[in-house]
Amino acid sequence: MKLAVKRRLSAGRAALVTIGIAAAVLAACNGMGTIGSKGLWIANGTTVLEYIPKQLGTGTSAAAPHRTISSGSFGAPQGVTFDSKGNLWVMDPQAMVNGAETPALLEFSPMQLAALATDNAPDPVAVITSTSLAFPQQSVFDSHGNQWVTDHDNNTVLVFTAAQLAMTGTNNLPPAVIISSTAFNGPLGIAFDNAGNLWVANNGSVTANGTTSPAGTTIVRFAAADLPAPPATGMLTPALMPGVTLSDDGTNSIQSPWELAFDSAGDLWSSNSGKPFTLVKFAKTSLAMSGTPMPAVTISSMTVSGNATLSATNGLCIDNAGSIAATSSAAPFGLAYYTQNQLMSGSPTPNTFIVGTATTLTDTAGCNFGPAIN
Numbered sequence: 001m002k003l004a005v006k007r008r009l010s011a012g013r014a015a016l017v018t019i020g021i022a023a024a025v026l027a028a029c030n031g032m033g034t035i036g037s038k039g040l041w042i043a044n045g046t047t048v049l050e051y052i053p054k055q056l057g058t059g060t061s062a063a064a065p066h067r068t069i070s071s072g073s074f075g076a077p078q079g080v081t082f083d084s085k086g087n088l089w090v091m092d093p094q095a096m097v098n099g100a101e102t103p104a105l106l107e108f109s110p111m112q113l114a115a116l117a118t119d120n121a122p123d124p125v126a127v128i129t130s131t132s133l134a135f136p137q138q139s140v141f142d143s144h145g146n147q148w149v150t151d152h153d154n155n156t157v158l159v160f161t162a163a164q165l166a167m168t169g170t171n172n173l174p175p176a177v178i179i180s181s182t183a184f185n186g187p188l189g190i191a192f193d194n195a196g197n198l199w200v201a202n203n204g205s206v207t208a209n210g211t212t213s214p215a216g217t218t219i220v221r222f223a224a225a226d227l228p229a230p231p232a233t234g235m236l237t238p239a240l241m242p243g244v245t246l247s248d249d250g251t252n253s254i255q256s257p258w259e260l261a262f263d264s265a266g267d268l269w270s271s272n273s274g275k276p277f278t279l280v281k282f283a284k285t286s287l288a289m290s291g292t293p294m295p296a297v298t299i300s301s302m303t304v305s306g307n308a309t310l311s312a313t314n315g316l317c318i319d320n321a322g323s324i325a326a327t328s329s330a331a332p333f334g335l336a337y338y339t340q341n342q343l344m345s346g347s348p349t350p351n352t353f354i355v356g357t358a359t360t361l362t363d364t365a366g367c368n369f370g371p372a373i374n
Contacts, residue, residue, distance in 0.1 A: 039066075039372035040325050041088065042315060042335070043077035045363035046070070048090060050116075051354070052372045056325075056337045060305050062356030067116040067373050072096060073106055073124055079138035079366035083145060083165070086110040086371055087125075091136040091149060095127070097170060103133035105149065105160070113373050127170040132158055132178055137188045138259065138366050146176070146230045148190060150200060155184040157200065159230045176230040178237045183220050183245065189260035189270065193287075196224030197243075201257035201270060217256050219246040219270060221287070246282065249292035253280050259316040259366055261324075267296065271316035271326055277301055277308075279316060279326055281343070295345075299338070302347035307332040307355050309347075315367035323351070327364035335361055 040051040042065075049065035075094030082088055088108045095104035107126040115122070135153035142148070145162030159177035167173075189201030202218045220242035228236045248254040255274030262268055266284035279299040286293035301310035312330035319325070322340035334355035342348045354361070 038319065039370050040317070040319075040335075040337075040367060041080045041370050042327060042361070042367045043080050043090065043365040044361060046074045046076065047360070048074075048077055048080055048088070049360065050373060051335070052374065055354070056323075056352045058351055059353075061352060061354045062358045063354055064358045065360060067113075068120050068360070069108065069116065070121045071106070071108075071124065072121060073104075073127070075101055077365060078136065080368050080370075081139050081141065081147075082368065082370040083141050083147070084143070086113075088113060088370065089139065089147065090124075091139055091366075093133075093135040093137075093153075097127055097129060102129055103136055103151075104129045105133075105136065105139070105147070105165075107165070110371070113371065116373060126165070126168050128160060128165065128167075129170065129172045130158070130174060131172075132156070132175050138190050140190050140192060142192065144230075148198070149175075150187040150190045152186050152188055152203065155187060156180050157184075157187060157190065157198075159228075161230050174235050176235060177228050178235060179222075179228070179240055180237060181220075181222075181240045181242065183218070183242045185217065188258055189219075191260040191262055191268075193221075193262055193268075194266055196227075198222040198224075198227055199260055199268065201260050203256050203258060203273065217248075217254055217274070219254060219257055219260070219268075220244065221246075244287065245290045246287075247292050249294050251294070251298075252276055252278070253292075253295050253298070258314040261316055261318045263318055263322055269316060269318065269324065271313045273312055273314050273329070277310045277313045277328075279310070279313065279324065297343055298345050299343065300347045302349060304349060304353045305355075307334060307353075309334060309336045309350055309353055315364055317367045317369055319369045325367055325369075327361065327367055329364050332356075333359075333361040333364065335359070335364075 048069040050067040052066045079091040090106040093103045105128040106124040112122040139149040157179040158175040161176045185202035186204045188203035221244035223243045255272040257270045258273040268282045280295040281297035283296040311328040315327035336350040337352040339351045
């Protein structure tokens with residue numbers, strides 16, 4: 001059984017919060033692509049892959065990725081996200097920085113992405129390191145350009161401000177905010193809803209031997225009014241308690257959740273990397289209070305050309321048309337793409353199922369929709 005978290009061997013206070021957080025996240029990127037954002041980007045092994053719309057057509061495909069980033073700075077990319085300027089940010093707990101392995105946030109510019117056909121191994125334009133980073137997993141931006149990062153091993157959410165992220169070169173920086181909580185249990189997926197509440201998926205605890213446990217895995221919500229506004233300088237370390245905790249309803253609805261994303265209706269989607277490997281949707285109306293809500297939709301694996309469509313499901317992201325892409329981090333290491341009208345309970349055949357050696361999908365993690373680089 002593959003570990004739930006991929007490892008390679010060897011942000012007047014109430015008024016400030018309202019302005020700085022709730023208003024900010026109205027344009028936050030939560031894994032749902034914006035208008036015109038159609039490229040599918042996937043953290044995979046020691047690379048980041050891009051698939052473009054024409055590769056997400058109908059049927060089974062063994063297509064190689066359209067573009068590949070094979071930067072020498074990559075060690076084990078975990079999450080990918082785009083800021084409002086089209087820069088690609090990669091969370092990598094084992095990045096190579098100045099000849100040493102260290103957790104880092106790596107930034108690649110739109111110009112570099114456009115030039116991947118001729119230079120697929122660019123050096124990042126910015127590298128953010130910090131003693132507060134241990135195993136950065138995924139991140140989300142608010143509309144002020146602050147980046148919120150889950151750190152699985154430190155049980156924290158770190159916030160780096162737009163000013164910090166605007167620096168070029170390599171920068172060892174303290175986060176503007178460190179959010180801790182006794183509710184954290186290996187935080188991984190992260191998303192804002194349209195009311196400014198922060199949602200975090202607890203993938204499981206890390207034990208001394210590096211293994212993970214599905215026991216106590218939950219999805220928690222922190223109210224917008226309780227979130228600290230990232231300051232220009234300095235650091236806060238609030239120990240927040242969630243206002244809502246969602247737990248498994250007894251049908252394996254929450255099993256080592258990996259990635260979170262909200263759709264345009266405000267419903268919450270989650271990928272379960274623990275068995276039985278599903279994608280689940282919780283209706284917006286079921287998210288108001290703690291409990292064990294029954295999913296509105298549960299998508300299970302099926303067999304296509306002898307291969308399971310969902311296996312150790314991790315990456316999950318939604319495009320601007322409401323379609324979902326999901327990746328599998330165990331054999332057959334596939335990419336399943338479901339159009340909006342396929343998102344119903346059961347085992348639907350993906351609109352596109354990309355699997356095979358040529359795909360180079362061998363160790364997937366987070367995914368996101370962003371610019372399509374032709």
